[in-house]
Structure formats: structure tokens, C-alpha cells
Amino acid sequence: MTIIVKKTTQILVGIIVLFGAYIITHGHLTPGGGFAGGTIIAGAFILLILAYGDDVMHLRATKEDSSQLENIALFMFLLFGSLGMFMIPSVFFKNYLPLGTVGELLSAGVIPLFNFFVGIEVAAALFTIFLAFVILKEEDK
């Protein structure tokens, strides 16, 4: 790519990742949530690879890392969901943490944790799909 694309990407990628993190952490207050923020973060990484080419990260390691990360994130999501079965009204996906006041950042019990792990899972999954479609073909040539 040209230097204009590279410089613009260099400035924008951090802001895009920050925006995705904002969408994820404020998922219980403003529109958005784990799915939206995860796709935005995956988009930032895809932009980085499109602008700088394949050798910006050590790609062979990154694919396995992102695949492992999404498995771990889904497992943590399941774990936090099943922790509700040990509480007194034992229900799967029970909201067992204190709810707090509506509208503050630290409120809504386990919903921010679920948002966080679903965001990691979605970002890793979309990034892995992109790597599989774009990189695996070029490795074989």
C-alpha cells in the first residue's frame, strides 16, 4: 500500500480499538454490546493487515493464538453462566452479582462480564475467519 494509507492506518487503528473497547464496556448503558464491539476490534486488526501486509505480525502464531483465545473466551462465558447454578435459586445464567444503580458504569451484575467475553470471542472468531480466507491461500503458493 502507499504511504498515505499506511500513515492513516497508523493513526486510526488505536482510535478504532478504543472505540470498540468503549462499545463493549458501555454495552449495558448505550447501544452496542459484545457483538458490536467485537466486530469493531476485529475490523481494526483487519485494517492493519490490509495496510501493512502479511508480515506486520508473526501470522502463523497469530492464527493459532486467536483460535485459542476464542475457545477460552467461550469457556469463560459458559463458566460465568454456570456459576449461577451454585447460588441459592440455582438457575443457569442467573444474575448473581449485585445489581447496583441503573445507569452507572459498574452496574447490572454479570452483564458487563458477559459482554467482555463475548466481545473477545467475536473479535477472535472474525479475525480467524479473515486470516483463514486471506492468508492460508498465500502460504501454499
Added chain:
Amino acid sequence: MEYIISVLLILMIAGSIYTLHASDLLSAIVSYGIVGFGLVIIFLFLKAPDLAIVQIVVEIITLIIMIAVIRNSSKEDLQEGATIKLEGVRYVNLHQLIYISGATLLGIGLVYYFILSTAGLDAFGVHEMRMSQVYVEQGAELTGSANLVTGILFDFRGYDTLGEATILISAVVGILTILRIKGRK
């Protein structure tokens, strides 16, 4: 608002029809993007910003992935499909007659059961909200979440979210498996 949405819908239909008749695969994909981005604007008019955010980012990523796949695929694949000619059937086959009559009977039966099953529903336009009324009224108190959509998705409907995440993981595993087999050939 209905006029704007119907204009957008007509635009989306025109884009998808052009996709079928485009001479180039790349222009077909770009015109197919009209459907996704029109849907984003429709979501914004219908006051669904959660869906609009997800839709616009997923649409961009999907377009990028499809364009990358088309750039990687060779030209021979593209021209191979263009030379296939379909030959018309000249006479009536007995097997085909049996298949067509069977499909027609199945369709009539399905329509009959559809009419039977929808007889007990409410009249058209009358909407009785038993469950969602509770969600709308007490959702903020029960979940502590100011955004009602997230409160429903991650608290009341936690199973749904778990299923969506599992579907995403199985899609990734399937894609990695298929591409790996092709790579090692």
C-alpha cells in the same frame, strides 16, 4: 417514514437484481453491498441502533473478505462457469411427473396445516404482549441494565447468546477445516 423505507427497499431489490446480471464477480459483490448498507439505514430509521452498529461493521468485513477471496481465486475458475450451457428437456418424463405431483400435494398439505395452525392466533394488527410487557416495564429493575436490548440478550435470554457464540465457533472450525484440506492437497 414508510416512503423512505420503501424507496430504500426498491433500491436494495434493484441492487440484488443487478448482482445476478453483472458481468464481473467484483462488480456483483460491490452491488450486493447495497443490500447490506441499505439495511443499515433502515435499521436507523426503525430506531434500532444496536443492530445498525453490528450490521454496518459485519457488512464491511464481509465485503472485504469476499473481495479478498475473489482476488485470490484464479481467472480460470471464473470463465469455467460461463461456458456451461443448459439443455432443455424435450419430452415429459414419468419420474418428473411423479415428482411434480408429489411436490404439489405436499404444498397443498402444508398450506392446509398453515391455515389450521394460524386460526387460533390473534387477529391481524391486534398484538397481545404477555411476556414482553414484563420485559419493557421491569427490565431495568430486574437486570440493572440501562440498555434494555443488552439486558434481554445477556440476562433473560442468556441461552440465545450462548447459542450464537457457539454457532460462530463452529463456523470458524468448519472454515479452518475445509481450507486446511484444500491446502494440503
